[in-house]
Amino acid sequence: NAGVTQTPKFQVLKTGQSMTLQCAQDMNHEYMSWYRQDPGMGLRLIHYSVGAGITDQGEVPNGYNVSRSTTEDFPLRLLSAAPSQTSVYFCASSSPGGQGREQYFGPGTRLTVT
Amino acid sequence: ILNVEQSPQSLHVQEGDSTNFTCSFPSSNFYALHWYRWETAKSPEALFVMTLNGDEKKKGRISATLNTKEGYSYLYIKGSQPEDSATYLCAFYQAGTALIFGKGTTLSVSS
Numbered sequence: 001n002a003g004v005t006q007t008p009k010f011q012v013l014k015t016g017q018s019m020t021l022q023c024a025q026d027m028n029h030e031y032m033s034w035y036r037q038d039p040g041m042g043l044r045l046i047h048y049s050v051g052a053g054i055t056d057q058g059e060v061p062n063g064y065n066v067s068r069s070t071t072e073d074f075p076l077r078l079l080s081a082a083p084s085q086t087s088v089y090f091c092a093s094s095s096p097g098g099q100g101r102e103q104y105f106g107p108g109t110r111l112t113v114t
Numbered sequence: 115i116l117n118v119e120q121s122p123q124s125l126h127v128q129e130g131d132s133t134n135f136t137c138s139f140p141s142s143n144f145y146a147l148h149w150y151r152w153e154t155a156k157s158p159e160a161l162f163v164m165t166l167n168g169d170e171k172k173k174g175r176i177s178a179t180l181n182t183k184e185g186y187s188y189l190y191i192k193g194s195q196p197e198d199s200a201t202y203l204c205a206f207y208q209a210g211t212a213l214i215f216g217k218g219t220t221l222s223v224s225s
Contacts, residue, residue, distance in 0.1 A: 042203070090157060100146040100209075
């Protein structure tokens with residue numbers, strides 16, 4: 001049981017490049033979400049999904065795209081990277097009940113946009 | 115915009131000291147209050163999820179209380195140990211909104 005996995009662990013992008021951050025969980029959790037962590041800020045929700053085929057925006061969705069084709073996977077796409085997207089990204093999942101339930105976090109992806 | 119405040123921002127104690135932190139959140143439309151422990155270079159791990167006013171939860175030397183009417187939760191650590199050094203996050207969930215995290219309290223315990 002690997003829990004929540006994220007790849008890559010580190011990434012450097014140039015402004016304007018696109019990329020996909022991968023997230024997968026093997027706990028059969030319906031609810032998955034993406035957060036970003038910036039210095040001096042709490043974790044902020046980017047996008048979330050309550051099940052396969054259903055996604056919605058969080059607090060800071062601009063510049064990011066998500067899809068949920070399977071229960072296990074929830075990739076986060078950066079469409080055109082900007083320096084303001086330099087951050088640490090965490091994926092999380094939880095059992096039905098969504099944000100009212102304990103969140104299981106992945107190890108994070110540290111992204112730098114130059 | 116919902117706001118979750120944690121205090122103090124950081125804390126340094128000696129091994130064996132007991133300590134507590136505060137999380138303040140909006141008292142309206144409460145659904146759940148989470149506490150997480152976040153060690154450096156790791157990912158946050160859940161300590162407690164509390165949903166009822168007056169809830170008290172305990173895990174070893176760590177306990178938490180919840181007052182939804184006045185909008186605060188306390189996290190207590192009894193007899194702090196160096197391995198308790200971490201950032202402690204609280205997060206507030208109001209149904210239909212996002213889970214809002216505070217900025218955390220960073221605890222450092224020296225031996």
